[in-house]
Amino acid sequence: MNMGDGMDSGKAGGASPLSVEEIRDRIWLAIASRRLSPGTRLKEEELAGVFNVSRGRIRLVLKELGREGLVILQANRGAFVAAPTAEDAADIFHLRRVAETRIIRRLAETISPEGVEELRALVQAEAEAVAAGDKSEIIRLSGAFHLRMAELLNSDFLACIMRELIARSSLVTAIYRPQHDVHCGPADHVKLLDALAARDSGRAVELMVEHIDLLESELDLRQSVRKSNDLNAIFP
Structure with a gap:
């Protein structure tokens, strides 16, 4: 189906078209x-055509993904899924350590x-x-856990930083983590949560550093970027 730049049309049965955020989330997942x-x-x-919306709406989605670093927008060529380097991966996880230790230390003192x-x-x-x-729900919920900790501080700044870091680290792990291990795992999150509930900021920070260190250690930075996929097969 060829959708133009005009009004979005709903799917069969009169369903409302997907929002920019919903399409962005599906592409991210x-x-x-x-x-x-x-x-x-x-x-x-x-x-x-895949999402049954206008090209104008897709353009907004791609701009949002571009701001998050998940998509590269190239003039006269179009949009491409980003391919971060091994050095990018190291930078992203370094920044996650800095941001998330700050977040969890503050949260341990203030969480209700x-x-x-x-x-x-x-x-x-x-x-x-x-x-x-x-797997898709595992990835979504794992990211939601880390993001929600920032949101509970009522800091738009930290939440914005974490939203981008989570998106970028998901891209890095999609490239460089072995296929059999694709999520943080709830066991680590339980330990972090127990430390927060006990208001033990020192233990919470220690666990967060260990958690992020483990995630980074599981990356195989020797892996090469895989070939592209057919969009119609990915989003049936």
Whole structure:
């Protein structure tokens, strides 16, 4: 189906078209779960047909992904899934250590019982996704756990930083982590949460550093970028 730049049309049955955020999330999950490879060209017309929306809406999605570093926008060539280097990977995880140790230290001093329960619900949902083997949901919930910690500080600045770092680190792990291991794992998150609930900032920081160190240690930076994929097969 060829969608133009005009009004979006809903899918069969009168359903509302997907929002920019929903399409962005689906593309991000496709990258993070290795269904969409670095270097893949993201054609506006093809994506508009896949998601049954206008090219104008797809253009907004690609701009958002470009701001997050997940997509490279090239004049007169189009949009391509980014392909971060090994050096980029090291920089991203270094920045995650700095940002997340700051976040968890502050959160251990201020988190409310309601905040603890909210994070606990995310960890429980993540464990259920692991048990079900739902890789896309595992990736989404793992990122949501780390992002929600920043949001609980009511700091738009830290939340914005974490949103971008989570997106970029998901891209890095999609390229460089061995295929059999594609998520943080709820066990580490349970330990972090227990330290937060006990308001033990020292232990929480220690666990966060260990957690990020482990994630980085699992990367195989010798791996090469894989070939591109067919968008219609990725988003049926």
